Amino acid sequence: MDGFSRSIGTEETFEQADSFLERLRAGDESAFSEVFHLYRDMVYTLAVKLLADKAESLDVTQEVFLTLFRKIKSFRGDCSLKTWLYRVAVNQAANRNRWWKRRQNHRVISLDLPHSSADHPPPSPRSPAPSAARNYLSGEMRRALTQELKQLPFDQRVAVVLRDVEGLTYEEIAEVTGATLGTVKSRIGRGRDRLREALVDFQGGEFL
Amino acid sequence: MTCRDFVKNIHAFLDARLSAREMATFDSHMQSCSRCRRVYHQYVQIQQMVVERSHLPGASSKAILRQMHGKDWKALWSRLCDRVWTWIRDLDRRLVYLRASTAPFALGLFLILLAQFAPADTERLAFMAIEPQLPSHSLPRVLNVEVRQKQPEFDAMLQTAWRLPYEDSLSLVAEVQPEGRLQVEGILEYPKSNDLLNAVRAALNTSYLEKAAGLSNSVLIFSFQKIDVYEGN
DSSP: OHHHHHHTTOGGGHHHHHHHHHHHHTTOHHHHHHHHHHHHHHHHHHHHHHHOOHHHHHHHHHHHHHHHHHHGGGOOOSSOHHHHHHHHHHHHHHHHHHHHHHHOOSOOOOTTOOTTOSSSOOOOTTSOOOHHHHHHHHHHHHHHHHHHHHHSOHHHHHHHIIIIISOOOHHHHHHHHTOOHHHHHHHHHHHHHHHHHHHHHHHTOOOO | OOHHHHHHTHHHHHTTOSOHHHHHHHHHHHHHOHHHHHHHHHHHHHHHHHTOOOOOOHHHHHHHHHHHTTOOHHHHHHHHHHHHHHHHHTSOHHHHHHHHHHHHHHHHHHHHHHHTSOOOOTTOOOEEEEOTTSOTTSOOBOOOOOBOTTHHHHHHHHHHHHHOSSOEEEEEEEEEOTTSBEEEEEEEEOOSOHHHHHHHHHHHHTOBBTTTTTOOSEEEEEEEEEOOOOOOO
16 A cells, blocks of 8 residues: 555656556456555545535545546556546536536525524634634534535635645646636635635624 | 735735745735734635545445445446436436427428338339429339229239240330320330230230329339249240
């Protein structure tokens, strides 16, 4: 496993990665298991962040690895295996997202969010509060942000998640999504701005 | 640096996509401006909250591995069903409606095209009638003529032709008279045997095409070819 994780996606040991790809192409079960164990959480996390639905995310994860299993022979190796998996995962999630979007006739507002309720004004994070209340606030804020992330346009969501969760560079995001660098920058900026807007709303502050 | 510049370029700053000098300028501005510092911390807070990772449940990992290695037929079958359902589910309804609405037009067009091809002569008597107004290179059009009263003559004619002990062929054109009688107009290809010619000529002269009555300037082409040679009685 360690040897593999060193070899994939790093230029200095690219030949080793090639030999590993040969094992995959030859249908080596242990090679598939290694790839799966290395990237399963990465793919699952990406799907959860993009779809906000665990059952759908499980399906997407399964589909990604079965696609790897079926299509590895047609993988030309012009990008790293990791990038390729990201790309497959984003495409699968986009398919599922389109379906959900078509059937989502109205925006679902979580009953857990108290920010619009006059009876329960949001507590200010700056006020001194006991740690339990602070944890509650943190959980609520996280939920609000998750909800807002879910409402972002899919392209912006992909860009923000790939950058802030997966830590990909702008160039890698462009490679995964097939967008230009300028488009990636713009999507990340807009997505983050909307999230910050939601955060400011939640905190009851002013959006600068 | 102004606050506007700070907010405008903050994403490049957050992602460390600026030169060292620009990063230092950002840092110094942030030290001196509390509002921009707050903005920066809000973005950092968002990143911290969004970054939380998920872990694939162990049971799902095992199930996926089993499927990858093709050992779980039940799961494979279930996946196949799921794929079919997903395919149906993902069909764009507007596209389906569009296709459904165009189907009658497509079907109509197909029927019109089909109608351009005349049905084959089911009686297989090789009587092809063409209208002389049509260009000479056009194919003979099958007119739905039915031989009723004098059909025995045609049968006799064909039987005579078929009994010939050698290869032979005959093509002629007969004009369809308005009352339904046939008159030989010309012989396109003479047969080797006069028996065949006489039999055909006599059969045509005594025939009566019931449905052809009333047709004007129509002709009937009779063509017979026997290519198999045998020693008959």
